[in-house]
Amino acid sequence: MCDGGNWQSSYPIQLRDGQGEALTPSGEFDGTAIYEAKVIGSADFNGDGSRDDLMSAMCIGGPIAQCCAGRSSHSTIALPLTTSRDRKLSVIGSPITAGETTPCDEFVPAQRDIREMSIDGTAVITTEYIYYPENCVAPANDPDVSWRVRHELKNGKWLVTRTDTVGAR
Secondary structure (H helix, E strand, O other): OHHHOOOOOOOOEOOEOOEEEEEOOOOOEEEEEEEEEEEEEEEOOOOOOOOEEEEEEEEEOOOHHHOOOOOOOEEEEEEEEEEOOOOOEEEOOOOEOOOEEOOOOOOOOEEEEEEEEEEEOOEEEEEEEEOOHHHOOOOOOOOOOEEEEEEEEEOOEEEEEEEEEEOOO
């Protein structure tokens, strides 16, 4: 599930109370954990006439007990899910992850994370912020600036169809 983010695992993550860790068959940590998983809402994202759910989750690259030493030690994702008639949960599209902002400085773009998400019809709207705005030049260096991004599911992939800058300038 966190493959769209910064961390990957070869083993599934079993969620309990909105959190879980990828563990090898011998019980060792396998590089990815999820916490704060929750359902945001429902819509027919893929146009098949059935209700799909949007789940948000915080992905981290360490065990939950050691979480979040720095601002970029986690990444929020959104994942569209559906339940089949036999009650099996399956993913119907790629994860939604935050984008990046250019220019940030003369060398690299700034990585963003998702602060909020909502559903607008069959689209997902994310509000994103830069992890380290102080490393950027204006206007991206303003911590009050955020980006509102519209995502639409097309052929199993989320496409960004609109991005607006919001906040102080």
